[in-house]
Amino acid sequence: xxxxxxxxxxHSLRRNxxxxxxxxxxxxxxxxxxxxxxxxxxALTADPLPQKSAQLFGPQIDxxxxxxxxxxxxxxxxxxxxxxxxxxxxxxxxxQTAIYQMTLSxxxxxxxRAPFTxxxxxATEAMFAMFDVTFIDGGGWGAEDDAKxxxxxxxxxxxxxxxxxxxxxxxxSVSLGGHDYRVAGVMGDWNPQPRFYAEGSINIVSxxxxxxxxxxxxxxxxxxxxxxxxxxxxxxxxKGVGWNDLLRSECVWISFWVQLPTLADVQQxxxxxxxxxxxxxxxxxxxxxxxxxxxxxxxxxxxVHAVPExxxxxxxxxxxxxxxxxxxxxxxxxxxxxxxxxxxxxxxxLGASRRAIYVQFLIEAGMVxxxxxxxxxxxxxLGVFGMGSFFDARVARLVHIxxxxxxxxxxxxxxxxxxxxxxxxxxxxxxxxxxxxKSN
Amino acid sequence: MQLRPILSxxxxxxxxxxxxxxxxxxxxxxxxxALPMIAYRIERTSTPSGVDxxxxxxxxxxxxxxxxxxxxxxxxxxxxxxxxxxxxxxxxIGSGMPFKGGENSYGICPSASAMxxxxxxxxxxxxxxxxxxxxxxxxxxxxxxxLHLVQGSDFAEGDYSTGDVPTAILTRSLAAxxxxxxxxxxxxxxxxxxxxxxxxxxxxxLRPMLRDAGQDHLVMLWPQLPDDTGSTYLLRxxxxxxxxxxxxxxxxxVKINPNRLVPEAYQRTFxxxxxxxxxxxxxxxxxxxxxxxxxxxxxxxxxxxxANFWVQQRRRTIGIRRAIGATRGNILRYxxxxxxxxxxxxxxxxxxxxxxxxxxxxxxxxxxxLPLYYLPMGAVxxxxxxxxxxxxxxxxxxxxxxxxxxxxx
Numbered sequence: 071x072x073x074x075x076x077x078x079x080x081h082s083l084r085r086n087x088x089x090x091x092x093x094x095x096x097x098x099x100x101x102x103x104x105x106x107x108x109x110x111x112x113a114l115t116a117d118p119l120p121q122k123s124a125q126l127f128g129p130q131i132d133x134x135x136x137x138x139x140x141x142x143x144x145x146x147x148x149x150x151x152x153x154x155x156x157x158x159x160x161x162x163x164x165x166q167t168a169i170y171q172m173t174l175s176x177x178x179x180x181x182x183r184a185p186f187t188x189x190x191x192x193a194t195e196a197m198f199a200m201f202d203v204t205f206i207d208g209g210g211w212g213a214e215d216d217a218k219x220x221x222x223x224x225x226x227x228x229x230x231x232x233x234x235x236x237x238x239x240x241x242x243s244v245s246l247g248g249h250d251y252r253v254a255g256v257m258g259d260w261n262p263q264p265r266f267y268a269e270g271s272i273n274i275v276s277x278x279x280x281x282x283x284x285x286x287x288x289x290x291x292x293x294x295x296x297x298x299x300x301x302x303x304x305x306x307x308x309k310g311v312g313w314n315d316l317l318r319s320e321c322v323w324i325s326f327w328v329q330l331p332t333l334a335d336v337q338q339x340x341x342x343x344x345x346x347x348x349x350x351x352x353x354x355x356x357x358x359x360x361x362x363x364x365x366x367x368x369x370x371x372x373x374v375h376a377v378p379e380x381x382x383x384x385x386x387x388x389x390x391x392x393x394x395x396x397x398x399x400x401x402x403x404x405x406x407x408x409x410x411x412x413x414x415x416x417x418x419x420l421g422a423s424r425r426a427i428y429v430q431f432l433i434e435a436g437m438v439x440x441x442x443x444x445x446x447x448x449x450x451x452l453g454v455f456g457m458g459s460f461f462d463a464r465v466a467r468l469v470h471i472x473x474x475x476x477x478x479x480x481x482x483x484x485x486x487x488x489x490x491x492x493x494x495x496x497x498x499x500x501x502x503x504x505x506x507x508k509s510n
Numbered sequence: 511m512q513l514r515p516i517l518s519x520x521x522x523x524x525x526x527x528x529x530x531x532x533x534x535x536x537x538x539x540x541x542x543x544a545l546p547m548i549a550y551r552i553e554r555t556s557t558p559s560g561v562d563x564x565x566x567x568x569x570x571x572x573x574x575x576x577x578x579x580x581x582x583x584x585x586x587x588x589x590x591x592x593x594x595x596x597x598x599x600x601x602x603i604g605s606g607m608p609f610k611g612g613e614n615s616y617g618i619c620p621s622a623s624a625m626x627x628x629x630x631x632x633x634x635x636x637x638x639x640x641x642x643x644x645x646x647x648x649x650x651x652x653x654x655x656x657l658h659l660v661q662g663s664d665f666a667e668g669d670y671s672t673g674d675v676p677t678a679i680l681t682r683s684l685a686a687x688x689x690x691x692x693x694x695x696x697x698x699x700x701x702x703x704x705x706x707x708x709x710x711x712x713x714x715x716l717r718p719m720l721r722d723a724g725q726d727h728l729v730m731l732w733p734q735l736p737d738d739t740g741s742t743y744l745l746r747x748x749x750x751x752x753x754x755x756x757x758x759x760x761x762x763x764v765k766i767n768p769n770r771l772v773p774e775a776y777q778r779t780f781x782x783x784x785x786x787x788x789x790x791x792x793x794x795x796x797x798x799x800x801x802x803x804x805x806x807x808x809x810x811x812x813x814x815x816x817a818n819f820w821v822q823q824r825r826r827t828i829g830i831r832r833a834i835g836a837t838r839g840n841i842l843r844y845x846x847x848x849x850x851x852x853x854x855x856x857x858x859x860x861x862x863x864x865x866x867x868x869x870x871x872x873x874x875x876x877x878x879x880l881p882l883y884y885l886p887m888g889a890v891x892x893x894x895x896x897x898x899x900x901x902x903x904x905x906x907x908x909x910x911x912x913x914x915x916x917x918x919x
Contacts, residue, residue, distance in 0.1 A: 092815055096808060103804065175572065175771050185771055187572075301612075379875065380794045383547075387801040390540045394533055394805055398812035401529040405819040493525075 071426075072433070079434035086406065090438065093402050097442025100395030101483040102449030104388040105475065109454055111385045113469040118262035122202055123367040125329050127336065129157065129343055132361035133320050133350075138305045145361055146303060147374065148322040151292070158194065158288075162342045163328035164335070167197040168288050170324050171268045173299040174247035178233060188229060188246070189299070190284035191268055192291030198224075200329045201260075201267065208240045208255030211287055215254075219289035223251035229283045230256045244284075249294055251286060266371055268325045298323040340364050396490050403438075404494040407431060414498055415506025424499045431495040432488060439487030443480040450479050516848045526816060527852055534856025534892055537809045539863035542888035543871065544798045546881055551795045555788040559608035560715030560727070562656030563780050564749045565598075568607070569759040570776035572740035573769075580737050581672070583767070584648065590766055591743055594758045596751035601654045603647035603744045604736045606729075608716040609780075609787035615641045618701045618730070620688040625700040642684050642728040643717040647744070648735055652679070652712070654746045657731070662695045662710030669733040679710035683727035752779045806891070810899040817845065817903035821910075828907055829914030838908040845904035846897060853896035857889045864888070 083090040117123050131153050132145035149157070154168040169191050177185045197203070198210040207230075211222035223244055230239045230253070239253045261281035286296075295313040304310075304321040330336045340362070347360030365373060414427060422430075454471050520527045571587070573580075584602045591600045606614045619625040619639040628637045645655075649670055652659070660682065669677050678699065685694035685708070699706045714727040736742075747755050756777045763772050778786075785792075821828075828841055868880040 089815065089819075092811060096811065099804070099808070103801070185769075187771055187773060380790060380797060383794070383875075384797045384801070387540065387544070387798070390536060391801055391805055391808065394536045394540075394808055394812075397529055397533040397536065398808060398815075401526055401533070401812060401816050402819075404526060404529070405816060409819070409823070497525075 071429075075430045075433040076437070078430060079437050082406075082410070082434060083437065089402060089406060093399055093438050094441045094445055096395045096398050096402075097439065097483050097487055098445030098449055100392035101442065101446035101479055101486065102453060104385070104392045105446065105450045105479045105482070106453035106457070107381070107385040107388040108478075109450075109469050109471070109475055110381050110457065114264070114381050116263070117368065118264060118266050118371075119201060119367065122200070122329075125331050126200065126367040127328050127330055127339070127364050128367070128370045129326055129328060129339070130363040130365070131343065131347060132358070133322070133356065134305055135356065135358045143361070145363060146322040148303070149324045149326050150320050150322050151317045151324060154324040154326055156346065157326055157328075160342070160346070163330055163339055165196040165200045165329040166327070167194045167200055168324050168326050169193045169197065169268050170291075170298045172247075172291065172296050174296070176233075176247075177245045179243070179245065188283040190282045190286065192288045192296065193267075193285050194288045196329075197267075197285070197327075200327060201262065204258035204260045205255045206258045207238060208253070211254040215287050216289060219287060219293045221249060221251045221290060222254040222287060224255040224257060224285040225253055226257050226281050226283050227259070228281070246284070246286070247294070247296060257281070264371070266367060267327060292317070336364065392486070396486055399438075399487065399490040400493060403435060403491050404497065407494045407498040410498070411501050411506050414501045415503045418501065418503035427499040427501075428495055431498050432491055435487050435491030435495070436484060438491075439484035440480075442487060443483035446479050446483050447476060450475070513847065513851065516844065516851060520848070520851070523820070526820075530813065530816060530852050531856045531859060533809055533812055534853050534896070535859035535863055537805045538857050538860025538888050538892050539867050540805055541802055541891060542860070542864040542884050543867050543880065544802050545884045545887060546878075548795055548798045548802075551791045551798075554720065555791050555795070557716065557720065557726075559784070560657070560713060561608060561780070562746070563784065565656065565746050565752075566654075566780035567745045567747065567752045567756050567759075568776070568778055568780065568783065569743045569745060569756060569763065570740065570773065571743070571763045572771045572773070578739070580739070580741070581735065584735075584741060586766055587741070587743065587763060588648065590762045591745065591759055594745075594755055594762065596747045596755055598746045598748075599650060599654045600743055600745045601648045601651035602736050602741050603651055603655075604645065604734065605738075605742075606643050606645040606718050607742075607744075607783070608718060609784045610718045611787060612718050613643065614718065615643045616701055617641055618688070618699050618706070620697065620699060622700055638688070640684065640687055640728055642680075642730045644730055644732050644734075645715070646675075646732040646734040646736065649733075651744065652731065654744050655715075656746070657715055658713045660711050660713055661693075662708070664710060665731075665733040670735055671733070672735045672737045674704050675706060675732045675734050677709045677733060678706045679712055679731040680708055681712055681714045681727050681729045683714050684730060685711050687728065806895055809892075810895055813849065813896055813899035814902060817849065817900045818906070821845070821903045821907040824907070825910055825914055828910045829912055829916075832910065832912035833915040841910070842904050842908040845900055845907050849896045849900040849904075850893065853892055857892055860888070860892070861885055 119126070129149075130145045130147065131149060133150055133153060134146055148170075149168070158166060158168055171189065171191050173187055173189050175185050176188045195210045195213060195216045198205075203224075205224075206227060208224075210224065211220060214220060215222045223246065225233070225239065225244070233239065233244065234242060239256060242253050244251050244253060259281075265282070302316065302321040302323040304319065308319060308321060310316060310319050310321075328339060330339055343362040343364060344360045347356060347362055350356045351358070351360070417427065417430075418424075451471060454469055457469055569591070573583075588600055588602065591597060604614065605612060617628070617639055618641075619628060619637070621638070624638040628639045645651075647654075649665070649667055652664055659679070662679070665677060665679070669675070680688070680694055688694060688699065689697055694708045694711060697708050699708065712731070715729050716726055717729055720726060743759065745752075745755055745759060756779065760772050760777050763770065831841065832838075864880065864885070868877070871877050872879070
C-alpha cells in the first residue's frame, strides 16, 4: 500500500511541477535559514567547559561603593589587586586563580627573525587543573614559581611550533616583553570558547577562535609590572601614577575564578565573601553594606552578554521567516489537495476509508518534506561555509556542520511539512463522495 | 468597484483567505520591526566624525626596549615621516581618536563650587561636571586632524608638555554643556586639583566610541605630548596617496629603529578604522535587509501561488462574467481589489502583532518603542507587494475568453 501511495503522490506532484517546486523551495529556504542561524547561535552559546562549568564560579566584590556603582547596582566585573590577593591567600575554595590578559612583544632568539606580538595571560598554577588544560609536553610551573614568582612560561602548541619547530621546547628560553622565561609546558589543543576566563577578552571578537599564546605566573607578571592589555578600570577621581600606586588602588583589572564542587561549598564561599567585605568595612575601606556576587560560569556568560546581539536577532528573524514559509505551505497544500476533490470522491466511493485518504495525503506531504529537507541541507551547508563573508570571519570559524545539525535539518523540514499538511489532509478526508460524484 | 461580491466570494474560501491574511500579518509585523533597526544602524554608520576622514592615515609603532626617550624618538620619527612625498602634515597623537574605541575620559567641572559639590557627593552625576574624552597630540595635531577652530586660538608651542596641562580647547557641545548661555572662552575649569583655562572652541568632533545622543561630542583637546611605549602617527595626505604613504611610513619607521614592532594590522587609513568600528553594524544591516527581502519574496510567492490557484478554479465563473458583459478591466480590477482587501486585513492584524513583537523584544534587548511612522511605511510596502504579486494571475484571469462559459469542464 505504501508503495502505491508513493506512486500516487509522485504522480500528483509531477502533474503540477511549478506548485511542487514552489513548496519545496519554501520549505528548503525556511529550514535552511533557521538552521544556519541556529548553528551560529549554538556555536556561540555552547558551554566552554561542559564537564567543569557547574563547579566554576566568578566572585565579584563591590569595592567602589554606591557612588561609583553602575545603574543596575552591580559590583565591578573584575577585582582590585588587593582583593584578588586576599582571596588567593584565603584558600577558601577547592582551587582558586587570578587571571589577567596581556599583550607582549616576543623577540625570537634567532636574531634574523623579526619580533612579533603575542597574547596570553598571567594566572596561578591552579588554573591548569581548574580549566582542564591539556599538555603535550611538561605541565604547569609548580607551586614554587607561583609563590616566588619564577620566570616560567607555558606555551601554546602553535607558538612552541613557531619558535622551536618540531623539537621539544621544554626548558628552552623565551624572551617575552624584555624578560627571559623558561618553558615549563606546552599546551595541547585546549581552547574553550568563548574565552570566559578573563573579563576583557570575552566580548572581543578579534580573540574569538584562537587559543591563547602563553601563560605566565601571576606573581611574576605583577613583579615585572606587566599591564593588563585592556587597561584598568578606576573610579573617576583616581590620580595614582605608576605600578605601585595601581597595586594599592581600588582600580579593578583582575579576573578571579574559584572551583566549588558542591552546593554547600558555594554557600560557604558566599558566606566567606560577605564576611570579607564586612571585615573591609570594619577596617574602614568599604563604607557600605557588602554587595558581592558569585556567578557560575554560565550565569557569568549570560551576564556579560557573551553572545553577540546580532546572532540572537538573526535567529529570531529566521524563525519568523520559517513561520511564514510554513503558513505559505499550508495554503498551497490546501489548494493542491482541494483541487483533487473529484479524485478523492472517486477513491472514497470505491471503498477507500478516511484513514486511507489520510495516509495517502500525508505521504504525499512527507515527500515534499523530504525534498524540501534535501534542498535545506544543501542550502545549510552553503550557508555555513559562506558565513565568513557575512558574519565576522572569526565568529564563523566556530560554526561547523555535524551529523546532528544535518539530522535536525532533515527532521525539521519533514515534521514542519507534515504539520503543515495536517489541516489540508483533514479537509481532504472530509470530502463527501456523493457530492463530488454528483457534480460534473 | 463593489466590495460585496468579493467579500461573499471570500467567505467561500475562508481558510485560504485567512492563511493569506496570517502570512501577510507575520511579514508585516517583522518588516515593521526590522525597519527601525535598519534605519537606526544606517544612521549610526553614517555618523560624521568631525575630522577630515578622507585625508587621514594612522601608523602605529610599539617599542620593545624600556627607558627609551620617547620625545626624542618622536622627533626623529616625525621628521622622517614628513619627508615622505605626499605627506602634507603629521603629528603623534594620544590614544583618543574618533572610532578608535576605548575611552580616555576625565571628570571636569566648570567651577570650583561644582567641583566641591561633586567631591562631597562622591559622584559627578547630577552636578554641572562632565566626563568628556580627551584628544591630545604633538604640536599641530589640530590641523592634521582637520579640526576647525571657531573661537579663540590654538595652543602655543610652550603649552605642550607630557604632564598636567594648563590650557584646553573644547568642542562646541562640551562648551555649551559646561557653560550654558555664556562664552566658555577664558573660563577656568577644575579637574581634581588642577586648573585648566579654556583658550579655544572647535566645531564638534566625535568621541572614540558612540554613546547616547547628547554625549557623542563631549571632547576636549589637551596640549599633552603622548609618552607611551606605543606611538600612533597621524598622517595627512591626498586621499589617493594614503595606501602608498602607509607602506612607506612602515619602511621608514623600521629603518629608523629596527628594534620596534610595526604590526601590519595597525597601519591603516582612517576609512579602515571607521569600517572596523562599524563592522558589526554592517553585518547586522545586511542580515536584516536579507531576511526582510527573503520574507517579502516568500510572501509574494505565496500570494502569486494561491491567486493562480483561484484563477484556475474560477475560470468558468470568470467566463460567465465575461459572457454577460464584464470587461477585461473589470476582471483585472476584481482580483486586484480582492488582493487589496486581503492584504489590508493582514496589515491590520500585522500592526497589532508588530506592537506585540516590539514589546517582547523590548523586554530582551535595549530597543526603543516602535516609532509610529514606520506603520504606514510597512503598510504601503505590503500593499505594493500584494498588487505586484497578484498582477500576473489577475492578467491571466482577465485573459480568460467568454467562450469558457459555454463549455462544460
